[in-house]
Amino acid sequence: MFFPWINKLKDDPWEGRPSKLNFDENRIIPVRFVNGKDNPLEYRKLKDVLNRPGEIEEHMQAHLRMSRMFFINCWHMNDGESDSQWKIYGTSPFSMAVVSSFSLLSSAITDDKEIYGSRVSYYDPNNETTSEGNAFFLATHKRNAFIHEREFRLIYCDHSIIKTLDDPQGISVSIDLKILIQKVVISPLAPPWFVTEVKTFMQTHGLNMDCVQSELLNTW
Template sequence: MQKMTHRLTTELRRLAFEHHDHCVSCNYKFKEADTSHLGYSQNDKPLYVCDHCSAQLKETAVRHYFMPRPYEVPDPSSKLWRYMDFTKYAALLSSGALYFARADCFEDTFEGAKGLRRNKARWDEHYLQFFREAIKNPPEGHECELSKSEIEEQAQKLLRDLESGGELQRKRTFVSCWHESEHESEAMWRLYSSFIDNAVAIRTSYQSLYTALGRNPSINIGRIEYIDMKRNYAGVNDAFWRKRKSFEHEREVRAIFSDFECQKTGKLTPCDLNVLIEEVFVSPRAPSWFVALVNDINDKYSIKVKVSPSELVEEPFF
């Protein structure tokens, strides 16, 4: 078996990210616990392959224990919306960057939560038992020589580390939230614009968002899954991709990355706005001159995009 070189170029990381579920050579669909191989062919072409195709690698950069993504990736053409006040829209254009908020600063105090506090005892016992068994049954070639009390002490420490790691991860995780829908949403206008007379909605797509962020393999983009936390938990790797059922109306797609250095409550991430913004809609309660104002600021920052009145102002007949 080749020694891993850990030479991970952006091109190789991007290939593995975009083809996460499949071997790029034979299209084999990976299953959990399979090994995926990242490396380079004889002509130094990046490859992301299965065990069967790993012989094609002249160089193995790294091997991974394959795990399915903790989120569902939308279709490339899925429509995504971001509703905001005009001042935030102006700030977006001025900075040329998308704002990602730190997870522990969200109004929803359950952001990144694994479950309800009153159900934590069951969670703790599950992981304590898992840690006990892992300590008692080390990898082949090693023996456990710890006493029962030492095993318990180590298991309890691992549980404490797991909990403190969850709290710390909230301060390392940065999120940009979008609403997935084929149509404009009256409810989203009211929920996400503090002054609805002076608000806009950006419409993009999954592919445009991914491309505008530079096809960055460090930024994950996927759908939130809404769960009943009275009966279920979010897994260790799932917490930022699970929310309570009471938020289901949001139909959220989010972009997430981790930053271990940033201490700020949010982070501006460079973004190609002419790729990101496919169309801008103005609030259904905006005055008639507001479309001209949005067009003016778009011209100022060389944003070539259609600005449309809200679809909700169409007149009915009876």
């Protein structure tokens, strides 16, 4: 299963970026100054905490560098089909959708790589900041404009890439297709011969799960 490098996900130019409001110099943040004793929590403007010239810019660039370490495999969460997903990602009549579940995804990964899973959270970039408490938030937050994706992500993290100029396409993760796939749904635009070919291919390779053509364009 292919995990594109996060910088290759071109549909969203904000991919891997925190909210721009995180770096607003007048943003109020909680701080605890420690000088030999346990001081109470205080609230200060960002510019009063990162007060060295250029320090806020350095803080922002550090976050952007950190996002380089993520490789992402994207899924759509739904109990049924999505017209928008077919129109965005399945424009070819020879497209197919793989139906799985979190438990099947977890069980199907046979690779030694440590893979994490997370729902994507959506936020209003004009009014909300994003968490800075964990670097993984860089890979699991997107703007509300993408909320229709209802996205779940598998994430692989390679810390070594942060300090390099590498420009990878992505990585491959070994999986067991017989465990991963619950059902295959073929494009509603597919010709009958293609549906037959897919079913024959699956049977030939021992993939005995359901294979159906989408009924999205059918009528009663």
